[in-house]
Amino acid sequence: MQQQPKAQHAGPIAIGALAALLVAVILVAILTGRYPVMPGDIFAVVVAKLSGGESGVAPTIETVIWNVRLPRVCAGILVGASLAAAGAVYQGLFRNPLVSPDILGVSTGASFGAAVGIFLSLSVLAIQGLAFAGGLAAVAIVYAIGSIVRERDPILVLVLAGVAIGALLGACVSLLKVLADPYNQLPAITFWLLGSLASVNRADLGSILPAVLVALLPMVLLRWRMNLMTLDDEEARALGVETRWIRIVIVAAATLMTAAAVSISGIIGWIGLLVPHVARMFVGPDFSRLLPTSMLIGAAYMVGVDTLARSIAAIEVPLGILTAAIGAPFFLYLLLTTRRGWQ
Known part of the structure; x- marks a missing residue:
C-alpha cells in the first residue's frame, strides 16, 4: 500500500528524465554516421529549412541531415512509441504481461500484405498500403470470429482466434516465399520481415502520422477507463464501464497504430512486449502515466537500436535481429529478478 504514493510522486520525475x-538519444543518432556532423550543423540546417534561408553548411552534410538522418530518427520515434503504446494497451486490456501488439495477428497480416505487394512487384507506396490494410484486415477477421463465438470468455476467444489467424497468414507468407523469384523478390520479402528504417523518407512519415495521432486520441481520452479494464468484466461493468465497446475502440486504436508503424518499418519484435514492463518499473501500472512513459522509452529504444544497426558493421543489421538479441536476455533478466506481480 505504500508503493502507490511513491509511484505517483516518481511519475512526473521519471517522465521528465525519460x-x-x-x-x-536523438542528438547522438543524428551525429552518428560516416559523414561527420556537428551539433551546430543540425540547428543551422533545421532553421534554414523552416525559414527558407541558407544554412551555411556544406551541401552534402545538409542533405545527410535533412533527407537521411532526420527522417530516419523521426521514423524511429514514431515506430518505437507506437509499438510500445500498443503493447501497454494490449497487456492491460488482456490482463496478460506476455501479450504483445501482434497477439491479434496484426503483424502477420501486415507481413502477408507486404509479401503480396513484393511478389506482384508493386511500388513501395503500394507495398506499404497493402501492409497497412493487411494488418487491419487480420484483426477485423479475428474480431468477427470473436463476435460469432459469444458464449465463451471474449478475451480468450480473441487470443485463440488471433493465434489461429496469425498461423494461417504466416503459412501464406511462407508459400509466397517459396513461389517468389529467389534472386529479387525473396531477398526483398526476407529483408522486409526482418525490419528496417533504411528506406524511410519524409513522405512515409506524413503517411503514417495521421493514423498514429488518430489512434492515440482514444487511448488518451479513455486512459482512466483502461485502469478499470484490467479488472474482470463483471467488476468493470459494476463500476459503470461498458467493457465491450471500450474493448472494441481500444483494440481498434492499438491495431491502427501498430499497422501504421509496421507498414514503414517491417516486423520489429520485442518492443511492444518488453517496454511496458520497464515502464511499470518507473511509474507503476496506472495507465495515465504508463502510456507516456512507455512511448518515451519505446521511442528512445527504437532510435538507439536503429543507430546501432547502421553503425556497428559495414552493412546494416536488420532491426528485428538487434531487438531480439537485446530484448530476449533483458526480458529473462526481468523474469528472474522481479519478485512482485506485473501489475
Whole structure:
C-alpha cells in the first residue's frame, strides 16, 4: 500500500528524465554516421529549412541531415512509441504481461500484405498500403470470429482466434516465399520481415502520422477507463464501464497504430512486449502515466537500436535481429529478478 504514493510522486520525475534521455538519444543518432556532423550543423540546417534561408553548411552534410538522418530518427520515434503504446494497451486490456501488439495477428497480416505487394512487384507506396490494410484486415477477421463465438470468455476467444489467424497468414507468407523469384523478390520479402528504417523518407512519415495521432486520441481520452479494464468484466461493468465497446475502440486504436508503424518499418519484435514492463518499473501500472512513459522509452529504444544497426558493421543489421538479441536476455533478466506481480 505504500508503493502507490511513491509511484505517483516518481511519475512526473521519471517522465521528465525519460524525455531528456530521448532528446540525448536523438542528438547522438543524428551525429552518428560516416559523414561527420556537428551539433551546430543540425540547428543551422533545421532553421534554414523552416525559414527558407541558407544554412551555411556544406551541401552534402545538409542533405545527410535533412533527407537521411532526420527522417530516419523521426521514423524511429514514431515506430518505437507506437509499438510500445500498443503493447501497454494490449497487456492491460488482456490482463496478460506476455501479450504483445501482434497477439491479434496484426503483424502477420501486415507481413502477408507486404509479401503480396513484393511478389506482384508493386511500388513501395503500394507495398506499404497493402501492409497497412493487411494488418487491419487480420484483426477485423479475428474480431468477427470473436463476435460469432459469444458464449465463451471474449478475451480468450480473441487470443485463440488471433493465434489461429496469425498461423494461417504466416503459412501464406511462407508459400509466397517459396513461389517468389529467389534472386529479387525473396531477398526483398526476407529483408522486409526482418525490419528496417533504411528506406524511410519524409513522405512515409506524413503517411503514417495521421493514423498514429488518430489512434492515440482514444487511448488518451479513455486512459482512466483502461485502469478499470484490467479488472474482470463483471467488476468493470459494476463500476459503470461498458467493457465491450471500450474493448472494441481500444483494440481498434492499438491495431491502427501498430499497422501504421509496421507498414514503414517491417516486423520489429520485442518492443511492444518488453517496454511496458520497464515502464511499470518507473511509474507503476496506472495507465495515465504508463502510456507516456512507455512511448518515451519505446521511442528512445527504437532510435538507439536503429543507430546501432547502421553503425556497428559495414552493412546494416536488420532491426528485428538487434531487438531480439537485446530484448530476449533483458526480458529473462526481468523474469528472474522481479519478485512482485506485473501489475
